[in-house]
Amino acid sequence: MKFDLNILGCGSATPTVRHNPSSQIVNFRDKLFMVDCGEGAQVMMKRLGLKFSRLSHIFISHMHGDHCFGLPGLLSTMSLHEKGGMVTVHMQSEGIKVMEPMIRYFCDNTAYDLRFEPLPAQGVVYEDDGLTIETFPLYHRLPCSGFIFREKPSLLNLRGDMVRFHQIPVRQLHAIKCGADFFKDDGTVVPNSHLTLPPRRPVSYAYCSDTVMDRRVAASVKGVDVLYHESTYADDYEVQAVHRGHSTARQAAKIAAMAGVHHLILGHYSKRYRDLSPLLAEAREEFPAVSLSDEGRVFDLNGLARQ
Amino acid sequence: MKFDLNILGCGSATPTVRHNPSSQIVNFRDKLFMVDCGEGAQVMMKRLGLKFSRLSHIFISHMHGDHCFGLPGLLSTMSLHEKGGMVTVHMQSEGIKVMEPMIRYFCDNTAYDLRFEPLPAQGVVYEDDGLTIETFPLYHRLPCSGFIFREKPSLLNLRGDMVRFHQIPVRQLHAIKCGADFFKDDGTVVPNSHLTLPPRRPVSYAYCSDTVMDRRVAASVKGVDVLYHESTYADDYEVQAVHRGHSTARQAAKIAAMAGVHHLILGHYSKRYRDLSPLLAEAREEFPAVSLSDEGRVFDLNGLARQ
Numbered sequence: 001m002k003f004d005l006n007i008l009g010c011g012s013a014t015p016t017v018r019h020n021p022s023s024q025i026v027n028f029r030d031k032l033f034m035v036d037c038g039e040g041a042q043v044m045m046k047r048l049g050l051k052f053s054r055l056s057h058i059f060i061s062h063m064h065g066d067h068c069f070g071l072p073g074l075l076s077t078m079s080l081h082e083k084g085g086m087v088t089v090h091m092q093s094e095g096i097k098v099m100e101p102m103i104r105y106f107c108d109n110t111a112y113d114l115r116f117e118p119l120p121a122q123g124v125v126y127e128d129d130g131l132t133i134e135t136f137p138l139y140h141r142l143p144c145s146g147f148i149f150r151e152k153p154s155l156l157n158l159r160g161d162m163v164r165f166h167q168i169p170v171r172q173l174h175a176i177k178c179g180a181d182f183f184k185d186d187g188t189v190v191p192n193s194h195l196t197l198p199p200r201r202p203v204s205y206a207y208c209s210d211t212v213m214d215r216r217v218a219a220s221v222k223g224v225d226v227l228y229h230e231s232t233y234a235d236d237y238e239v240q241a242v243h244r245g246h247s248t249a250r251q252a253a254k255i256a257a258m259a260g261v262h263h264l265i266l267g268h269y270s271k272r273y274r275d276l277s278p279l280l281a282e283a284r285e286e287f288p289a290v291s292l293s294d295e296g297r298v299f300d301l302n303g304l305a306r307q
Numbered sequence: 308m309k310f311d312l313n314i315l316g317c318g319s320a321t322p323t324v325r326h327n328p329s330s331q332i333v334n335f336r337d338k339l340f341m342v343d344c345g346e347g348a349q350v351m352m353k354r355l356g357l358k359f360s361r362l363s364h365i366f367i368s369h370m371h372g373d374h375c376f377g378l379p380g381l382l383s384t385m386s387l388h389e390k391g392g393m394v395t396v397h398m399q400s401e402g403i404k405v406m407e408p409m410i411r412y413f414c415d416n417t418a419y420d421l422r423f424e425p426l427p428a429q430g431v432v433y434e435d436d437g438l439t440i441e442t443f444p445l446y447h448r449l450p451c452s453g454f455i456f457r458e459k460p461s462l463l464n465l466r467g468d469m470v471r472f473h474q475i476p477v478r479q480l481h482a483i484k485c486g487a488d489f490f491k492d493d494g495t496v497v498p499n500s501h502l503t504l505p506p507r508r509p510v511s512y513a514y515c516s517d518t519v520m521d522r523r524v525a526a527s528v529k530g531v532d533v534l535y536h537e538s539t540y541a542d543d544y545e546v547q548a549v550h551r552g553h554s555t556a557r558q559a560a561k562i563a564a565m566a567g568v569h570h571l572i573l574g575h576y577s578k579r580y581r582d583l584s585p586l587l588a589e590a591r592e593e594f595p596a597v598s599l600s601d602e603g604r605v606f607d608l609n610g611l612a613r614q
Contacts, residue, residue: 014384015350039346039380043322065383065413073346073376077321102409106372 001130002029003151003203003301005228008044010267010293012232012246013066015039020295021066022209022268024228025050026149028131034058034074035147035207041070042077048296052078057126059119059133060091061209062144063098072103079110086113090125090135092143093118119145136220138211141245146217148224150204156196166190203305206261209268212242213251218258225305227261228293230268234278237270249279253286263304267293308437309336310458310510310608312535315351317574317600319539319553320373322346327602328373329516329575331535332357333456335438341365341381342454342514348377349384355603359385364433366426366440367398368516369451370405379410386417393420397432397442399450400425426452443527445518448552453524455531457511463503473497510612513568516575519549520558525565532612534568535600537575541585544577556586560593570611574600 004027011019021038025045032055034041045052055078060068071089078087087110091099096116107114119125119135126133130152138144155177163173168182176182182190206221209230221227231249233241241248247255249266256264264287266279273279276292283290289307291299311334318326328345332352339362341348352359362385367375378396385394394417398406403423414421426432426442433440437459445451462484470480475489483489489497513528516537528534538556540548548555554562556573563571571594573586580586583599590597596614598606 014387015353015380017350017353039377040350043324043347046322046324063412065379069380069383069413070346073322073372076372076376080321098409098412102405105405106370106376 001151001302002027003149003205005205005226005265005299005301006048006050007267007293007295007297007299008041008048009036009038009295010269011038011066012268012270013064014271015066016271018274019269019271020044021069022061023070024207024293025055026205028149028151030054031056031128031131033126033133033149036061036067036209037070037074038066039069039073042074044295045074048298052081052083055083056085056087057133058087058089059125059135059145059147060089060095061138061146061207062140062142063092063095064142064210067210068095068099071099072106075103075107075110075114078112079107083110083112086115088115088117090117090119092145094143121145136217138208138217139214139245140210140212144210146206146208146211146220148204148206148221150224151202153202154199156192156199159195159197162190162195166195168195201305203301205301208255210246212245213247213255215258218255221255221259221261223260225262226265226299226301227256227259227263228265228267229255231266231279231283232268232270234273235282237272249283250286253283253290256287256290263289263291263307265291265293265299308609309334310512312512312533312572312606312608313355313357314574314600314602314604314606315348315355316343316345316602317576318345318373319575319577320371321578322373323578325581326576326578327351328376329368330377331514331600332362333512335456335458337361338363338435338438340433340440340456343368343374343516344377344381345373346376346380349381351602352381355605359388359390362390363392363394364440365394365396366432366442366452366454367396367402368445368453368514369447369449370399370402371449371517374517375402375406378406379413382410382414382417382421385419386414390417390419393422395422395424397424397426399452401450428452443524445515445524446521446552447517447519451517453513453515453518453527455511455513455528457531458509460509461506463499463506466502466504469497469502473502475502508612510608512608515562517553519552520554520562522565525562528562528566528568530567532569533572533606533608534563534566534570535572535574536562538573538586538590539575539577541580542589544579556590557593560590560597563594563597570596570598570614572598572600572606 009020316327
């Protein structure tokens with residue numbers, strides 16, 4: 001069951017020749033969810049073969065241009081591609097006030113319905129059969145939202161041998177996968193635990209950009225499998241990081257350790273670092289399982305959660 | 308005296324992996340002038356080594372996203388680069404109404420003064436010692452402006468041999484370069500034509516995107532040296548071109564021939580053409596001196612005017 005993270009941009013405020021500003025796509029069982037939409041996101045989607053038709057929810061963390069300037073272009077292009085159905089942009093209400101009029105002007109005749117949904121400070125902002133997406137506060141220079149993607153627990157796995165042995169009718173299998181016992185015609189009960197095996201552990205992924213290092217962030221993402229945490233600077237810019245509302249790679253790793261996550265992905269790099277290996281090395285001094293994000297890189301979240 | 312055209316983007320409505328949407332920089336004696344600003348323009352400036360500090364005037368032809376969605380990002384980035392002085396965005400008043408509030412929100416603390424200047428339907432919109440920029444109407448699905456960059460005539464060239472022979476004092480040389488005769492102490496007059504050679508012919512460049520083929524466009528750009536004319540389609544889409552307010556490459560070439568220009572540059576290609584050689588071939592059947600624009604290509608306008 002696909003649960004991938006596609007990095008479209010992992011640079012910071014200024015786009016460079018090397019990095020795009022922030023944007024990523026979570027592909028959950030072929031439904032695409034975009035988190036942040038810096039300039040160039042739409043071209044990266046094309047480059048990675050991610051279909052506009054599968055994207056219906058876009059989450060914007062905060063109102064800095066490097067996280068949202070790709071939105072007018074993306075939404076216009078989706079319209080030209082005859083994307084149908086509904087597209088929902090989840091962003092802070094101030095952002096909606098600023099960007100919706102401009103976007104509506106250019107996207108006045110879309111084949112899809114465009115909806116802007118204000119983000120709450122905290123809570124579930126999306127839910128379907130297999131997934132919930134929650135938001136929680138980050139601590140930046142202006143209101144900023146993190147997001148957690150949580151796969152819902154799967155149903156129990158049926159034991160084929162026992163189903164055949166007890167000759168369980170097909171119409172009862174779904175109830176048993178949901179945890180029901182099986183009542184035989186002779187009145188005896190076969191307990192569910194004889195008929196099923198536990199389901200695969202559900203996987204979760206958290207996105208934290210932009211933020212200073214803050215224990216409350218660690219509390220919010222406690223126990224997620226994979227954490228993307230901004231790491232704008234290396235140790236050499238620790239003082240500036242606080243001042244600018246950002247984190248160092250080492251601080252990102254400290255949050256990962258505090259939260260007990262399984263794997264940490266670094267991103268939102270300052271343009272000052274051509275070579276990112278110091279960020280990786282400093283993070284690994286605090287927490288072992290760290291990867292560097294890079295434009296075009298695709299992370300298999302199931303795989304990272306199992307490692 | 309530098310007069311270059313830098314192509315930042317020459318695709319049409321949808322950005323592709325191959326082409327950026329419309330944007331170009333005219334470099335006139337190291338002052339940069341941007342015409343249109345599709346998404347990705349700022350990154351292309353970096354890629355071509357064009358300095359933000361030298362850019363003070365941006366002209367937007369019309370209010371379709373592929374000609375202006377790069378503006379918020381560019382203006383924000385210029386602010387981060389501590390660009391000083393004044394930046395003027397010339398665009399239609401409706402565009403200012405739509406985009407200025409959003410841009411002001413994100414660029415609230417720029418080191419430069421940001422000014423939005425409504426474009427008139429016709430006339431001079433910029434002038435300095437060496438250059439004028441005029442606007443004129445194009446014929447698209449909504450109001451659209453073309454631009455002509457005209458180098459001003461240079462001063463006359465002094466003949467060094469004659470200056471020495473007549474022992475002309477330095478303080479009189481500027482007047483002679485402007486056309487004055489030289490009055491000798493003995494009362495005789497040396498006519499200007501003995502002292503000077505004609506100046507280099509001034510060079511002009513016109514930008515026409517987006518537009519249907521229209522004789523009025525040919526009249527507006529009559530006699531310019533180099534013409535950039537949109538050529539969204541090849542002959543196979545001639546009918547659609549009219550319907551969508553665009554031109555074919557052949558039609559662009561017909562306009563070039565009608566206007567008696569020296570060289571034609573094609574651009575604003577539809578994403579349907581991976582191979583642009585049919586557009587070039589069809590244009591050359593109507594007009595011999597044609598070039599294809601391409602991202603990163605730099606045209607020496609002086610050179611093209613002299614060819």
